[in-house]
Amino acid sequence: MPVPALSCGKTGIISLVLLVTLTLGCAHLSLEQYCLSVSGLPRSVEIPSVPFYPQHDHYCGPAAMAMVLQWTGENLSPRDLVPEIFTPSRKGSLQSALIGAARRHNRLAYPLQGLEALLTELAAGHPVIVLQNLGLRWFPRWHYSVSIGYDMAKDIVILHSGEEAGRHMGRTLFVRTWRRADYWGLVVLPTGQLPASADEHSYLKAALGVEQTEQWEVAARAYSAALDRWHSSLGALMGLGNCRYRLGDLLGAEQSFRHAAKAHPDSGAAFNNLAHVLAEQGRYAEAIEMATRAVAIGGASKHLYHQTLREIQAAGEAGPD
Amino acid sequence: MRFLQSMRKPVAGLVILALALSITWVPAHAAMVSTDEILKQNQRNLDREHLHMLLDRSEVRVQLEAWGVNSEEAKARVDNLTDQEIAEIAAQLDQMPAGSSAIGTLVGAALIVFLVLLVTDILGLTDVFSFIKKGK
Numbered sequence: 098m099p100v101p102a103l104s105c106g107k108t109g110i111i112s113l114v115l116l117v118t119l120t121l122g123c124a125h126l127s128l129e130q131y132c133l134s135v136s137g138l139p140r141s142v143e144i145p146s147v148p149f150y151p152q153h154d155h156y157c158g159p160a161a162m163a164m165v166l167q168w169t170g171e172n173l174s175p176r177d178l179v180p181e182i183f184t185p186s187r188k189g190s191l192q193s194a195l196i197g198a199a200r201r202h203n204r205l206a207y208p209l210q211g212l213e214a215l216l217t218e219l220a221a222g223h224p225v226i227v228l229q230n231l232g233l234r235w236f237p238r239w240h241y242s243v244s245i246g247y248d249m250a251k252d253i254v255i256l257h258s259g260e261e262a263g264r265h266m267g268r269t270l271f272v273r274t275w276r277r278a279d280y281w282g283l284v285v286l287p288t289g290q291l292p293a294s295a296d297e298h299s300y301l302k303a304a305l306g307v308e309q310t311e312q313w314e315v316a317a318r319a320y321s322a323a324l325d326r327w328h329s330s331l332g333a334l335m336g337l338g339n340c341r342y343r344l345g346d347l348l349g350a351e352q353s354f355r356h357a358a359k360a361h362p363d364s365g366a367a368f369n370n371l372a373h374v375l376a377e378q379g380r381y382a383e384a385i386e387m388a389t390r391a392v393a394i395g396g397a398s399k400h401l402y403h404q405t406l407r408e409i410q411a412a413g414e415a416g417p418d
Numbered sequence: 419m420r421f422l423q424s425m426r427k428p429v430a431g432l433v434i435l436a437l438a439l440s441i442t443w444v445p446a447h448a449a450m451v452s453t454d455e456i457l458k459q460n461q462r463n464l465d466r467e468h469l470h471m472l473l474d475r476s477e478v479r480v481q482l483e484a485w486g487v488n489s490e491e492a493k494a495r496v497d498n499l500t501d502q503e504i505a506e507i508a509a510q511l512d513q514m515p516a517g518s519s520a521i522g523t524l525v526g527a528a529l530i531v532f533l534v535l536l537v538t539d540i541l542g543l544t545d546v547f548s549f550i551k552k553g554k
């Protein structure tokens with residue numbers, strides 16, 4: 098994945114002309130043909146509730162993020178976001194800065210890739226920030242837009258882009274400009290909601306991003322939401338347990354780790370963490386039993402399991418059960 | 419001075435309380451497994467599955483068989499690779515051109531060559547990738 102300096106200047110128009118005249122080859126399927134392969138998509142979608150901010154100077158990143166954050170109920174203008182997102186020396190905004198800003202505002206940032214995922218999100222009513230290269234591979238003009246819909250019959254994608262709200266862009270041009278940015282898109286949602294196109298692992302990575310900002314309650318909500326779709330997901334159960342533990346909710350953490358250990362009896366990590374929360378409740382006999390199970394299972398983290406067992410044995414001898 | 423004397427007990431009490439709280443709230447979670455670690459392990463499992471899937475593709479099977487390598491054998495060898503080796507391979511696969519498109523995964527010619535060399539490396543027939551530990 099390239100890390101482009103994303104300036105979105107007006108020179109984009111010139112390169113657009115270049116692009117249209119120079120690009121050869123065909124962008125294969127029409128949206129309609131394409132959508133037939135993804136079952137259950139409506140023929141046209143336009144999300145009405147996404148506000149529009151025209152882009153000033155090179156601020157397409159802050160403008161795009163302000164639109165989606167407002168849509169999630171966070172009242173911010175592009176100007177508020179400039180210091181968080183914009184890199185003045187590069188006259189642009191990095192993808193990582195967009196993701197970081199979404200997390201800073203307690204939102205889940207889920208990067209996606211490809212047309213199938215994009216259409217699936219739009220059909221679910223989620224706007225998607227898309228990175229486009231309006232120029233060419235060797236003459237890039239990076240640009241962020243917010244896609245808010247599509248129409249199969251007209252073969253278009255609908256974008257809040259630059260100074261134009263609800264711009265209709267032909268599918269061929271859109272796919273070409275998006276392909277040059279490796280089909281990078283970003284869904285921003287209130288935590289607790291799931292992206293429609295999410296797979297378990299990618300979603301959990303997005304939730305982990307929230308956890309790593311140490312917003313334990315927000316992250317716990319993101320993991321709980323994962324369990325609605327992937328009922329016994331090891332990552333979600335462990336993440337939820339770890340967040341509850343950080344919040345001092347030992348009983349809640351115990352419940353999550355127990356669930357994990359039951360659903361994944363080959364996971365040493367589940368037994369190891371369960372042992373910790375039991376020990377901290379002074380339930381040393383149970384804790385030692387669980388830590389012993391973890392050691393018996395072994396695996397890549399077995400040194401941790403041994404350490405757990407030693408610590409709990411020492412603590413159990415020092416204090417009463 | 420007398421004031422300080424009189425404060426000693428309550429202050430000591432507070433210090434003890436603070437210590438007790440810090441012991442309760444800064445637990446020894448050094449030996450807890452982080453969510454990050456769980457997801458990394460998950461990623462390694464997915465990488466292995468992905469490699470299996472690629473080795474099952476008919477384009478790849480044909481090439482492997484041309485080298486006299488059975489793809490079941492190849493998959494068995496992949497299972498014996500270390501996590502570190504799998505991570506290296508996954509990183510290389512990510513760099514492959516034509517690895518993906520809007521529609522799905524295409525197996526490009528470069529990818530087939532990569533996979534075949536990978537397997538022959540593992541089998542000790544070639545020595546292209548330094549990250550594969552060669553048998554003695």
